Amino acid sequence: MTDAAASRGASPLDPHAAVAAVGGGVAPTGTAPLRAADGRPLKAALQRAERVNRRRAFLLVAPLLLFVLVTFLFPIGNLLKQSIWNDGFVVHENFATGTRTPIMQNLGGWFDANPPGTPANEEAFAALAADMAQLRELRAQGSVGTRINYEVPGTRSLFTKTARRADDLRPPFMEAILDVDEDWADPALWAAMRGASSPLTLNFYLAAVDLERNAQGDIVPVNENRAIYRDLFGKTLVLSLVITGATLLLGFPVAYLLATLPLAKSNLLMIFVLLPFWTSLLVRTTSWIVLLQSQGVVNDGLVAAGIIGDGSRIQMMYNQMGTVIAMTHILLPFMVLPLYSVMRPIDPSYMRAARSLGANSFTAFRRVYLPLTIPGIGAGALLVFILAVGYYITPALVGGADGQLISNLIAFHILDSLNWSLGAALASLLLFGVLILYWLYDRLVGIDNLKLG
Amino acid sequence: MNEIATDIRPEAATDEPFVVFDRVQKSYDGETLVVKDLNLAVPRGEFLTMLGPSGSGKTTCLMMLAGFETATHGEIRLAGRSINDIPPHRRGIGMVFQNYALFPHMTVGENLAFPLEVRSMGRSEREEKIRRALGMVQMEDFADRRPAQLSGGQQQRIALARALVFEPELVLMDEPLGALDKQLRETLQFEITNLAHQLGITTVYVTHDQTEALTMSDRVAVFNDGVIQQLAPPDELYERPQNSFVAQFIGENNKLPGTVETIAGDACTVRLEDGSVIDATPVNVSEPGEATLVSVRPERVEFKPEVTAGMEHTVEAEVLEFVYMGDTYRTRLRVAGDEGFVMKCRNSLDQERLSPGMRIRIGWDPRDARALDRV
Ligand SMILES: Nc1ncnc2c1ncn2[C@@H]1O[C@H](COP(=O)(O)OP(=O)(O)OP(=O)(O)O)[C@@H](O)[C@H]1O
Ligand SMILES: [Mg+2]
Numbered sequence: 001m002t003d004a005a006a007s008r009g010a011s012p013l014d015p016h017a018a019v020a021a022v023g024g025g026v027a028p029t030g031t032a033p034l035r036a037a038d039g040r041p042l043k044a045a046l047q048r049a050e051r052v053n054r055r056r057a058f059l060l061v062a063p064l065l066l067f068v069l070v071t072f073l074f075p076i077g078n079l080l081k082q083s084i085w086n087d088g089f090v091v092h093e094n095f096a097t098g099t100r101t102p103i104m105q106n107l108g109g110w111f112d113a114n115p116p117g118t119p120a121n122e123e124a125f126a127a128l129a130a131d132m133a134q135l136r137e138l139r140a141q142g143s144v145g146t147r148i149n150y151e152v153p154g155t156r157s158l159f160t161k162t163a164r165r166a167d168d169l170r171p172p173f174m175e176a177i178l179d180v181d182e183d184w185a186d187p188a189l190w191a192a193m194r195g196a197s198s199p200l201t202l203n204f205y206l207a208a209v210d211l212e213r214n215a216q217g218d219i220v221p222v223n224e225n226r227a228i229y230r231d232l233f234g235k236t237l238v239l240s241l242v243i244t245g246a247t248l249l250l251g252f253p254v255a256y257l258l259a260t261l262p263l264a265k266s267n268l269l270m271i272f273v274l275l276p277f278w279t280s281l282l283v284r285t286t287s288w289i290v291l292l293q294s295q296g297v298v299n300d301g302l303v304a305a306g307i308i309g310d311g312s313r314i315q316m317m318y319n320q321m322g323t324v325i326a327m328t329h330i331l332l333p334f335m336v337l338p339l340y341s342v343m344r345p346i347d348p349s350y351m352r353a354a355r356s357l358g359a360n361s362f363t364a365f366r367r368v369y370l371p372l373t374i375p376g377i378g379a380g381a382l383l384v385f386i387l388a389v390g391y392y393i394t395p396a397l398v399g400g401a402d403g404q405l406i407s408n409l410i411a412f413h414i415l416d417s418l419n420w421s422l423g424a425a426l427a428s429l430l431l432f433g434v435l436i437l438y439w440l441y442d443r444l445v446g447i448d449n450l451k452l453g
Numbered sequence: 454m455n456e457i458a459t460d461i462r463p464e465a466a467t468d469e470p471f472v473v474f475d476r477v478q479k480s481y482d483g484e485t486l487v488v489k490d491l492n493l494a495v496p497r498g499e500f501l502t503m504l505g506p507s508g509s510g511k512t513t514c515l516m517m518l519a520g521f522e523t524a525t526h527g528e529i530r531l532a533g534r535s536i537n538d539i540p541p542h543r544r545g546i547g548m549v550f551q552n553y554a555l556f557p558h559m560t561v562g563e564n565l566a567f568p569l570e571v572r573s574m575g576r577s578e579r580e581e582k583i584r585r586a587l588g589m590v591q592m593e594d595f596a597d598r599r600p601a602q603l604s605g606g607q608q609q610r611i612a613l614a615r616a617l618v619f620e621p622e623l624v625l626m627d628e629p630l631g632a633l634d635k636q637l638r639e640t641l642q643f644e645i646t647n648l649a650h651q652l653g654i655t656t657v658y659v660t661h662d663q664t665e666a667l668t669m670s671d672r673v674a675v676f677n678d679g680v681i682q683q684l685a686p687p688d689e690l691y692e693r694p695q696n697s698f699v700a701q702f703i704g705e706n707n708k709l710p711g712t713v714e715t716i717a718g719d720a721c722t723v724r725l726e727d728g729s730v731i732d733a734t735p736v737n738v739s740e741p742g743e744a745t746l747v748s749v750r751p752e753r754v755e756f757k758p759e760v761t762a763g764m765e766h767t768v769e770a771e772v773l774e775f776v777y778m779g780d781t782y783r784t785r786l787r788v789a790g791d792e793g794f795v796m797k798c799r800n801s802l803d804q805e806r807l808s809p810g811m812r813i814r815i816g817w818d819p820r821d822a823r824a825l826d827r828v
Contacts (some may be wrong), residue, residue, distance in 0.1 A: 352521055353554035355541040357568035358619065364542075367567070371558045 083424035088147035089196035116217035187215030204425035251335035259343035318400025342376030477527035505676030547616035562596035732819035
């Protein structure tokens with residue numbers, strides 16, 4: 001508004017410009033710089049006006065910006081850092097005093113001096129023994145053991161056991177330590193320690209896609225019975241696609257009905273669509289359990305109606321089907337709303353025009369109506385898919401063993417196994433996946449075609 | 454016309470008019486009739502306009518003809534054949550909508566190709582027809598544009614071309630020019646009528662702009678309240694309105710309420726409320742004593758003594774206002790207590806300029822004053 005006013009002030013009606021024009025006998029443009037009514041150069045006046053506007057706009061968004069920065073961007077940055085940075089093997093933090101002590105320095109020195117793949121020799125075991133003594137002093141053996149345990153399961157006790165007897169170790173250290181536990185000879189363990197001795201590592205990402213480094217430091221697939229993440233990513237993808245498809249199939253007709261009904265009626269129907277938002281997620285999910293479990297309402301009804309026998313009740317809960325059904329229901333509004341907002345303004349005369357031009361109702365729908373709803377379909381599908389990919393609570397409740405999604409495993413690593421770095425790596429992969437999807441959508445449909453409401 | 458996609462074919466052995474509404478009624482809510490007993494026949498090649506105030510049922514009639522609404526009662530026939538049960542896409546009727554309804558996701562060319570594609574027409578034939586249709590509306594260079602990149606008038610031209618490209622015999626237009634400015638409207642009015650006559654298509658046109666109706670149409674059907682008030686060529690409509698609604702709706706009109714004094718054949722006298730007597734032609738009155746509304750066009754009112762001298766009855770009038778309008782003078786008078794009486798005189802060299810406060814006597818040829826129903 002302000003700059004509109006300013007530019008109006010810059011018209012050839014500007015008294016100064018007019019004087020210049022009369023005096024010089026030339027056109028006012030391009031000779032003297034245009035001046036605003038108070039005599040300052042117009043450009044400066046305009047910039048000033050815009051600066052004030054910009055500052056005002058910034059102040060308006062500043063609180064939200066701060067909020068997002070503190071509660072969203074910072075944690076995400078932290079998460080990304082966690083996924084590639086874990087110093088649990090090289091620094092011990094005493095939580096009581098807050099002091100950070102470097103640890104495993106001797107072993108780190110040996111790793112630096114010897115290339116990957118060098119078998120552990122007496123020198124290495126001597127370094128290990130010295131570090132063990134330090135661990136014992138700091139009582140850090142537990143956390144260091146846990147760090148290595150992430151990569152070589154079952155090794156935490158090795159550290160605690162050896163640190164406990166660190167003071168008794170005498171040269172030759174190799175023999176002494178192997179005497180404590182011969183698992184110390186495992187080259188995979190040494191490879192893991194070598195990896196952990198530099199806090200910056202991609203090992204968690206490797207683990208997140210079922211890869212690991214062998215003793216030589218090469219990247220190899222993990223043992224088949226430990227490979228779970230790739231399958232889980234795949235399953236999450238497939239289930240999310242199924243859920244997206246189901247919400248689209250169910251939501252499209254509803255949105256169409258809503259969009260074509262008179263406003264009074266569609267508002268009423270809209271309440272039913274929005275109803276799920278008004279009840280707690282937990283209540284909704286548990287009510288699905290009540291409905292769908294094998295002793296649930298649906299199965300009881302089917303048995304009572306004689307459609308299925310009592311012995312062959314359908315398993316609809318605690319498996320993938322339960323996850324799909326419950327999540328489709330929960331995510332349906334996210335599909336209906338963008339569709340509705342795209343369909344509502346579609347003028348009915350488009351369809352009429354198509355029909356008057358000779359298209360039957362199916363052709364008219366396919367060639368005219370459907371293309372006009374693409375922005376809504378895209379927005380709804382993207383929204384539902386992204387939500388589904390990261391959904392946690394519903395699969396946790398109704399998914400059973402086989403309806404778990406990747407987010408449940410992330411939660412497991414964050415909450416139970418406390419392998420934050422792996423959890424962060426998994427979550428980052430999910431984040432990158434969603435970003436790639438977003439980018440693909442932009443390439444295929446165009447983000448500016450997105451209509452969320 | 455392409456034979457594949459339409460069920461309407463010229464019937465050889467019928468001389469019935471092309472479009473026939475036969476006692477058609479329409480109700481949306483089951484309580485009120487939006488269209489009441491509509492009888493209308495449109496011969497082949499005619500440009501018929503439906504004119505009427507908002508809500509009078511014009512669009513409803515058009516929608517019934519196009520097949521988007523069903524008649525509650527009665528029959529609509531096209532080329533001698535009842536179309537009540539034929540779905541819209543098989544009627545082969547071209548249609549132009551008020552908001553153009555150009556498909557926004559298609560280019561102009563694709564929009565025009567649409568009706569040809571659904572008729573499975575070959576590519577080369579399609580392109581030829583599209584080119585010809587765009588040529589008709591002088592828009593050859595715009596085939597690759599999107600509708601959003603066109604001005605309102607250009608969009609309207611494309612909409613017209615799209616409705617004509619599949620060569621329908623009947624074209625319906627629902628206020629196609631309603632959203633355009635006056636000048637553009639006039640240009641397009643001219644183009645539409647020209648095109649319609651050139652191609653020999655039958656056109657049913659809906660508008661509530663009476664100038665548009667008068668300038669474009671062969672015949673005009675004046676709608677009010679779901680009933681055709683009068684169906685006549687424009688000049689007859691203007692000069693010989695059949696009732697006071699038509700007189701009032703078409704053009705500027707002076708109405709003088711009164712009672713029929715004497716009536717003899719095609720002449721009558723009417724006593725106005727202030728007691729003065731005027732001459733008129735009886736239209737909707739048959740007996741003395743009947744209440745009537747006499748309608749006189751402003752340009753048919755005379756005041757010059759040399760003209761009024763020969764008249765049997767004249768009325769006294771007081772000049773209230775004199776407005777210079779360029780080609781005419783518009784004088785507002787008080788006649789029989791009514792202050793809205795208007796007289797229009799041509800602006801010629803010898804024309805007398807009246808001034809407010811003057812008292813004059815006015816009169817008219819009895820054929821120009823029509824004694825209509827009193828509403
Ligand atoms: N779909 C509908 N449902 C119910 N009533 C309707 C519907 N369409 C129109 N009407 C009613 O029918 C009457 C006639 O409507 P119609 O649209 O035919 O008028 P119109 O003459 O085209 O008016 P306008 O000049 O404003 O377009 C109006 O009173 C309108 O409210
Ligand atoms: Mg209408």
